[in-house]
Amino acid sequence: MCLRIKFCMLRNALKGSRLPPSPSREGGTAHGRIQKRRRRRREVKVHNGMDVSSDKVEKLLCLCSLISGNLGMTSEAHSTYSEEEDGDEEAMAYYDDDDLDAFADEDLDCSCEEGVLGLSDPFGGEVKPRILLMGLRRSGKSSIQKVVFHKMSPNETLFLESTNKICREDVSNSSFVSFQIWDFPGQIDFFDPTFDYEMIFRGTGALIFVIDSQDDYVEALSRLHLTVTRAYKVNPNINFEVFIHKVDGLSDDHKIEKQRDIHKRANDDLADAALERIHLSFYLTSIYDHSIFEAFSKVVQKLIPQLPTLENLLNIFISNSGIEKAFLFDVVSKIYIATDSSPVDMQTYELCCDMIDVVIDISCIYGLTGEEAGIPYDKESMAIIRLNNTTVMYLKEVTKFLALVCFLREESFERKGQRVFVCQGHKFSQLPGHGSDPVACIF
Numbered sequence: 001m002c003l004r005i006k007f008c009m010l011r012n013a014l015k016g017s018r019l020p021p022s023p024s025r026e027g028g029t030a031h032g033r034i035q036k037r038r039r040r041r042r043e044v045k046v047h048n049g050m051d052v053s054s055d056k057v058e059k060l061l062c063l064c065s066l067i068s069g070n071l072g073m074t075s076e077a078h079s080t081y082s083e084e085e086d087g088d089e090e091a092m093a094y095y096d097d098d099d100l101d102a103f104a105d106e107d108l109d110c111s112c113e114e115g116v117l118g119l120s121d122p123f124g125g126e127v128k129p130r131i132l133l134m135g136l137r138r139s140g141k142s143s144i145q146k147v148v149f150h151k152m153s154p155n156e157t158l159f160l161e162s163t164n165k166i167c168r169e170d171v172s173n174s175s176f177v178s179f180q181i182w183d184f185p186g187q188i189d190f191f192d193p194t195f196d197y198e199m200i201f202r203g204t205g206a207l208i209f210v211i212d213s214q215d216d217y218v219e220a221l222s223r224l225h226l227t228v229t230r231a232y233k234v235n236p237n238i239n240f241e242v243f244i245h246k247v248d249g250l251s252d253d254h255k256i257e258k259q260r261d262i263h264k265r266a267n268d269d270l271a272d273a274a275l276e277r278i279h280l281s282f283y284l285t286s287i288y289d290h291s292i293f294e295a296f297s298k299v300v301q302k303l304i305p306q307l308p309t310l311e312n313l314l315n316i317f318i319s320n321s322g323i324e325k326a327f328l329f330d331v332v333s334k335i336y337i338a339t340d341s342s343p344v345d346m347q348t349y350e351l352c353c354d355m356i357d358v359v360i361d362i363s364c365i366y367g368l369t370g371e372e373a374g375i376p377y378d379k380e381s382m383a384i385i386r387l388n389n390t391t392v393m394y395l396k397e398v399t400k401f402l403a404l405v406c407f408l409r410e411e412s413f414e415r416k417g418q419r420v421f422v423c424q425g426h427k428f429s430q431l432p433g434h435g436s437d438p439v440a441c442i443f
């Protein structure tokens with residue numbers, strides 16, 4: 001199926017009509033205000049769309065695809081898998097709000113254990129890394145999971161009920177983004193003999209401890225200490241990630257102050273227990289902006305064994321292409337799984353998320369014909385957006401769930417005389433009429 005963003009329609013849509021609410025655009029007052037402010041800050045113009053694709057981009061895409069493919073899911077491979085295993089192409093229909101729920105429910109294997117105390121060994125043969133969400137009651141654990149992985153609007157989390165069972169969810173968007181999330185009820189009694197915490201921590205890759213920054217955090221810190229020390233004894237390889245959460249209600253100065261205080265107290269507690277070797281990473285997060293997605297990106301990246309290879313590829317890619325910044329994104333969760341070594345700022349990250357939203361929304365509205373319904377993102381998907389500060393953004397599909405998003409200066413953005421290559425499975429093939437030299441590629 002050929003799916004291409006229709007740029008004239010995109011331009012019209014951006015100028016005149018209102019885009020339908022995408023999961024990340026709709027939302028609560030705080031989130032809505034942030035989004036509105038951000039939209040005012042910049043004027044998004046759409047480049048005169050053409051089939052532009054540099055051979056360097058294609059080379060990188062192919063390599064990324066290969067790395068991904070070695071893990072079992074290239075675009076093609078995944079399509080086959082979906083058809084054979086699921087028999088349901090509509091699994092990709094997460095792009096519109098109604099279908100989103102269907103996607104989330106159908107594709108995410110979400111189950112809740114019958115209470116903490118009744119947990120038997122559910123991990124027979126489990127190989128996916130496990131991410132645990134822990135913290136006091138009402139700290140925001142379930143909200144984080146729902147907003148990041150179910151595209152729930154932040155305001156809807158106000159109506160979430162308290163979790164009283166361990167909820168497990170399989171997230172398998174791509175070979176890179178493939179793990180289990182365990183959402184724990186607020187209070188877990190480590191001393192309860194029927195709660196087998198050793199078995200839980202043994203297979204854990206990351207433990208996210210959520211602290212409500214708008215609340216008194218003394219109890220949360222002692223709980224963090226207890227949890228971390230217990231987990232470390234069982235499995236010293238766990239990454240300990242502390243989300244200082246709900247910072248949307250705090251001023252910038254207050255945020256920094258809270259982070260410094262929590263950081264100091266948590267590390268002092270570890271030093272007092274002679275456990276300085278335990279490393280805690282801290283993040284300021286809120287479900288009302290992109291900070292939660294950025295923090296989750298960093299947590300997930302640490303669990304990707306191929307991360308150094310991907311980063312190297314992106315570094316080589318930008319050093320040879322005039323591109324200033326490149327990200328590899330999981331389009332479903334908007335987690336970026338790798339970027340080059342230059343620093344990431346929040347605004348750049350937000351722009352990438354917005355671009356993914358625009359591409360998917362416009363594809364859904366204008367890119368599908370009747371018989372193609374259901375797959376608004378495929379190997380033909382690409383988009384170019386010119387911002388009003390002479391920066392060009394470029395998005396290209398890598399695999400069914402991955403996108404390469406790049407930033408480059410307008411002057412580096414050449415559209416003429418380029419050879420166009422497409423990545424077909426594991427091979428480059430050259431499109432007729434676009435230059436004569438084949439691209440060298442090592443498989």
Ligand SMILES: Nc1nc2c(ncn2[C@@H]2O[C@H](COP(=O)(O)OP(=O)(O)OP(=O)(O)O)[C@@H](O)[C@H]2O)c(=O)[nH]1
Nearest residue numbers: 138139140141142143157158162163186246286287
């Ligand atoms: N202001 C603000 N509120 C948030 C944020 N994240 C979650 N909340 C709110 O915090 C409340 C509790 O959220 P939950 O996700 O149910 O908390 P939980 O940690 O899963 O709670 P338990 O299931 O009882 O352990 C809800 O009203 C959410 O709307 C945030 O980033 N900012």
